[in-house]
Amino acid sequence: MNVVVFDLETTGFSPERDAIVEIGAMRVRDGRVVEDERFETLVRPVNSLGDPLRIPWRAQQVHGISDAMVRGAPELRDVLPAFLDFVGDSAVVAHNIGFDGGFLRAATGRHGLRWAPRAEHCTMQLSRRAFPGERSHRLDLLAERLGLEFAPGGRHRSLGDVRVTAEAYVRLLERLRVGA
Template sequence: MNVVVFDLETTGLSPERDGIVEIGAVRIVDGQVQEHLKYETLVRPTTPDGQTLMIPWRAEQVHGISNAMVRAAPTIAEVLPEFIEYVNGWPVVAHNIGFDGGFMRANAQRYGLTWAPASEHCTVQLSRRAFPKERAHNLTVLADRLGLNFAPGGRHRSFGDVQVTAQAYLRLMELIGVRA
């Protein structure tokens, strides 16, 4: 299966009130991660009327993305059409797809675009199927469980999380007996 694995970093947890500050993605083609086909950009978060949203201190502590880092970045209105074109209707994978997919749907609707991947797959749900007796399924725990490592500074940055999520997806599909 060919899929796009993606991850977002945001200013908070609400797709209606908070903004996207980073998008990272990579394609898996014929079961192989294609890092040369990556998508990665910082995003200057804005309100629907174009006003810049500030990145709260608490969010910055999670992902390390500061207001200064996104000051000259394109807005989601500029980035979203390009990212939707990158996805090109392929199935998508994310760790907690409800979160990332919710932000994509809300932003697409806000800007008159359509977020319509062929299907959405969640590595949290796959982890629950592969490890039904385990309680924790966050990406750090899953990476440890599968023997995967984040690149230095990669955890909670979109592309660093995508690299691990892509490898986790392939291993989880193998563990549950589905050819990726």
């Protein structure tokens, strides 16, 4: 069970129109979350001409990342190679992998790179298998079901969500193994 758990914060829901404003990732090695092996950065969103993009108010209300916070941050073209190096040939995990993976596929394609991890695992899908009677499998509800807590100010920030997703991944696999 050696994977990289990652999370993105974005300006919206469309990988083609919206931008990544934060990337967080952490390793899970041998069933343990490795806190000191992490990747975390804010990203300054820019358009194809390199002009800054504003973070919509609605997005700021969700993740709390403002234009001022990303003003001095690196651009995605500078961040992506380092993130891809961090992931290496590991399998990856995210909560709702379709969303985050879609953003990474679109972003790497725009920058002449490729997002093709060895395998992609989704804690939302694992939650559906582990808790089939539940209607919602949002990360905050999954955390509550598994007895996990977000650090203060950690919800909807990449590394805060990554920590909980990583712990949830480990516990979900244990739960599904026991029930198998």
